[in-house]
Amino acid sequence: MRKTISKTLLALLLFAVLFASCNSEVMYDSSSSIAKSQWNMNEAKMFTVKVSDKDIKRNYRFAINIRNTTDYKYNNIYFFITTVYPDRSITKRDTVECILAYPDGTWKGKGNSDIKDNRFWFAKNVKFPQVGEYVFKIEQATKDTVLLGVKDIGLHIEKQPVE
Numbered sequence: 001m002r003k004t005i006s007k008t009l010l011a012l013l014l015f016a017v018l019f020a021s022c023n024s025e026v027m028y029d030s031s032s033s034i035a036k037s038q039w040n041m042n043e044a045k046m047f048t049v050k051v052s053d054k055d056i057k058r059n060y061r062f063a064i065n066i067r068n069t070t071d072y073k074y075n076n077i078y079f080f081i082t083t084v085y086p087d088r089s090i091t092k093r094d095t096v097e098c099i100l101a102y103p104d105g106t107w108k109g110k111g112n113s114d115i116k117d118n119r120f121w122f123a124k125n126v127k128f129p130q131v132g133e134y135v136f137k138i139e140q141a142t143k144d145t146v147l148l149g150v151k152d153i154g155l156h157i158e159k160q161p162v163e
Helices: 001-023
Strands: 026-033 036-041 045-051 060-071 076-083 089-101 115-126 134-139 144-146 150-159
Touching: 026 045, 026 060, 045 150, 060 076, 060 089, 089 115, 134 150
Parallel strands: none
Antiparallel strands: 026 150, 036 144, 045 134, 060 115, 060 150, 076 089, 076 134
8 A cells, every 4th residue: 555655646746847847937826715705805815935046037927816706796806916025125016907807798717617717917027136035915906895706816927938
């Protein structure tokens, strides 16, 4: 039994390494669940990104990943995104709008069920000016105190493709 478990773990590890090497352009990708798909306006989602010496030499692009249900009652969503640098100075607060549905009400994103996955690019050609830990705080910025229908929110950062 131990050999079977060891072989399974080895196979999973090998798969993970191969998968990661195939997608070497991704610097960071993480999501946070919204309990019961009810996002309180006072509940910020925090993402900590470690930036090394080699990372500050490159340009990156940033995206928000959203998983929403088809019960979400709007066609768009607004976010406040605050960036805190390693020296703890708050340098930037952006407002980002993401369109989740077409004008005819058809949902954008992937998924054949009642859950839709979307990625929205909101910044490109970004350089990290400092080495260390950056904190990205994402808050829902709608009029609703509790926003219903958002299951997960995430931050995705990858190397900027050459244009």
